[in-house]
Every structure is written in structure tokens, then in C-alpha cells.
Amino acid sequence: MNKLSEMHCFVAVVDTGSISEAARRMGTAKSVVSQRLQQLEKRLGSTLLERGRQVRLTEPGQVFYGHCVRILADVEDAEDAVLAFQSSLRGNLRLSAPMAFSIRYLTPILAAFAVRYPQLRLDVEFDDRYVNLHEENFDAAIRIGQLPDSSLVAKTIAANRHVICASPAYLAVHGTPQMPAELANHFGLLYVHREPHGMWTLPVDDVLGSFRVRCRMRTNNGHQLMEAAKAGMGLAILPAFLATEAIVTGELMEVLPEFAPRGGTISMVYRQSHRGSAKLEALANFLSEQIGSPPVWEQLLAQP
Known part of the structure; x- marks a missing residue:
């Protein structure tokens, strides 16, 4: 059995958490995946996975997984180096x-x-969590917001402006705040990844301040925030790319525009070892071209 095939199979099972899901992703039978795993563990003389409703890594399995991800990434980079000489992009x-x-x-x-x-075969996973590109089998990730310092390469795709907004019906009943200090009298819709403690961080005279709002809803989903704001439940901080259409149609109104929080950027990040990858360069350029400068949602807001 080819060692790289075994590694691909093992990594797929770990990434999906399921032998059957790994088989589906690889386009093969569940029995084939199980057999490869058994052969791998027999050859290594160690149990790598604990089988159950969801497979879990053993301690040796965790060590082996980290090495497999790096080795497979190196193999992919080697193939990319050759494919870069061709006019058409190939591979995964x-x-x-x-x-x-x-x-x-x-x-x-x-x-x-x-x-x-x-x-070119795309494998895209949509999830708001930050995947670890050094440990998980991803070539790149799209990140939104302020990027922390790291060893990753970052390609800026577009600016990510935030807006504070509410429905006209909510503002008619509760009034429109003129200063951040007034937020304490308003209901707020909170995004748990950004506001886990119920406080909004807003710039006032170029200094960041914390302001409490009366929590009406907490969620980890931006669309839920927008729909709750449109329904008149309270004020929400939304990225402009999400709120634009509702603002244009009048379902939402922007408030406190001069105190809107900093949204950072929309970026594509990848490991240093992937620098020079023709596939990633093509994707970054394509994203920038399609989104535009300024971004298409900002162009929509600027229309008379």
C-alpha cells in the first residue's frame, strides 16, 4: 500500500471525524477506508484512532497527524512548482x-x-471558526477582521467596514442614539465571537472605549443578527457587505456612523511554505477582481 495514500486516507478521516464521511469525500467505499486505516496501524504497530460515533485521535495519532499534514502539504507544493509551468491550474x-x-x-x-x-478541484469548508493552517489540512483561509501577528502570509482582498444599524421601527420607538454613552438605554444584538461580555468597543476621538448595551440576543451567526435587527429587536453591529442591501431598501438605518467599530480587512491567508503557489495567487487575484475596489457592496451604497 502506498504510504501517501494511507496518509491521505488517515488525514481525511481525522478532518471529517468520520470514516463514512471521509470515504464520501474521497469518492471510495467505506470498507476501503477502514482497510487502509487497519493496514496503516498494523504497519506502525500503534493505534492511531479511537473508533466510536466520532473517531478521535490517540496521542500517537496526534503526533502522526501533524507530520502527515506537513508531508502532504510539501508534496502539494512540489506538484504546484511543476504545474506552475503549465497554462492551466491543476490539482487540489x-x-x-x-x-x-x-x-x-x-x-x-x-x-x-x-x-x-x-x-482544479476545490474543497471548500464554510465555518466561522479560525482553522489552524499549520496543523489542519487546508491550503488557505479567508479571514475577516483585524489579523493578529503570525507567520502566515496575508493577501488583502478588500476593506471590511462595519456599521451600527437598526430598523426604522425600532428607532421610532426607542429613539436614535447620538453618542455611544446612550447605548446603555438601548437593546443590543450581540455577536458572541466579537462581544462575548456584552460590551461594544467603539472609537471615540481615536481612543477605543467600551460601552454596554442591554442584550436582547446573542448569536454566532451574522445573518441571524441582521434578521433580528430588521425585525426591530435592537441595534446591531454588522459588516457592510451584509447590511448594504437592507440599508439600500430602507429595512435598516445606519446610526452613530462616526463611532462605527473598526472592521479590518477581508484577507486570504496561507502558510509561508505556500508562497509562490500559482493556485493561491490565481485565487487571490480572482477574488480581488470580482469583489472590486471599492467593493461591490460599497459601490451599491454610493449609488444615488
């Missing part, structure tokens, strides 16, 4: 992307990218 490209941005904008762009490069 595994991408992690956040849910809210993907639903409205990224999914049609990735579909068009796949059509342009028919010999």
Missing part, C-alpha cells in the same frame, strides 16, 4: 471560509473560479 485547493460572507458573495465567485479552471 482546500479552502476554509466564514459563513456570512460566503453565502452572499464568496459562493458565486468560487463557482466562477472553478469554471475558469476546470482541472
Whole structure:
């Protein structure tokens, strides 16, 4: 049995958490995946996975998984180096992307990218968690917001402006705040990844301040925040790419625009070892071209 095939199989099971899901992703039978895992563990003389409703890594399995991810990435880089001499992109490209941005904008762009490069196989997972590119089997990730210092390479795709907004019906009943200090008298809709403690961090005279709002809803989903705001439940901080259409149609109104929180950027990040990858360079350029400068949602807001 080819050692690389065993590694691919093992990594797929770990990434999906399931032998059957790994088999589906690899386009093979569940029995084939199980057999490869058994042969791998027999050859290594160690149990790598604990089988159950969801497979779990043993301690030796964790060590082996980290090595497998790096080795498979090196193999992919070696192939990319050769494929770069060809006019058409080939091979696999595994991408992690956040849910809210993907639903409205990224999914049609990735579909068009796949059509342009028919010999390139995309494997895209949509999840708001930050995947670890050094330990998980992803080539790149789309990140939104302020990027922390890291060894990753970052390609800026577009600016990510935030807006504070509410429905006209909510503002008619509760009034429109003029200063952040007034937020204490308003209901707020909180995004748990950004506001876990019920406080909004807003810039006032270029200094960041913390302001409490009366929590009406907490969620980890940007679309849920927007729908709750449109329903008149309270004020919400939303990325402009999500709120634009509702603002244009009058379902939402922007408030406290001069105190809107900093949104950072929309970026594509990848490991230093992937620098120079023709596939990633093509994807970053395609995303920038399709989103535009300024981004298409900002162009929509600017229309008379």
C-alpha cells in the first residue's frame, strides 16, 4: 500500500471525524477506508484512532497527524512548482471560509473560479471558526477582521467596514442614539465571537472605549443578527457587505456612523511554505477582481 495514500486516507478521516464521511469525500467505499486505516496501524504497530460515533485521535495519532499534514502539504507544493509551468491550474485547493460572507458573495465567485479552471478541484469548508493552517489540512483561509501577528502570509482582498444599524421601527420607538454613552438605554444584538461580555468597543476621538448595551440576543451567526435587527429587536453591529442591501431598501438605518467599530480587512491567508503557489495567487487575484475596489457592496451604497 502506498504510504501517501494511507496518509491521505488517515488525514481525511481525522478532518471529517468520520470514516463514512471521509470515504464520501474521497469518492471510495467505506470498507476501503477502514482497510487502509487497519493496514496503516498494523504497519506502525500503534493505534492511531479511537473508533466510536466520532473517531478521535490517540496521542500517537496526534503526533502522526501533524507530520502527515506537513508531508502532504510539501508534496502539494512540489506538484504546484511543476504545474506552475503549465497554462492551466491543476490539482487540489482546500479552502476554509466564514459563513456570512460566503453565502452572499464568496459562493458565486468560487463557482466562477472553478469554471475558469476546470482541472482544479476545490474543497471548500464554510465555518466561522479560525482553522489552524499549520496543523489542519487546508491550503488557505479567508479571514475577516483585524489579523493578529503570525507567520502566515496575508493577501488583502478588500476593506471590511462595519456599521451600527437598526430598523426604522425600532428607532421610532426607542429613539436614535447620538453618542455611544446612550447605548446603555438601548437593546443590543450581540455577536458572541466579537462581544462575548456584552460590551461594544467603539472609537471615540481615536481612543477605543467600551460601552454596554442591554442584550436582547446573542448569536454566532451574522445573518441571524441582521434578521433580528430588521425585525426591530435592537441595534446591531454588522459588516457592510451584509447590511448594504437592507440599508439600500430602507429595512435598516445606519446610526452613530462616526463611532462605527473598526472592521479590518477581508484577507486570504496561507502558510509561508505556500508562497509562490500559482493556485493561491490565481485565487487571490480572482477574488480581488470580482469583489472590486471599492467593493461591490460599497459601490451599491454610493449609488444615488
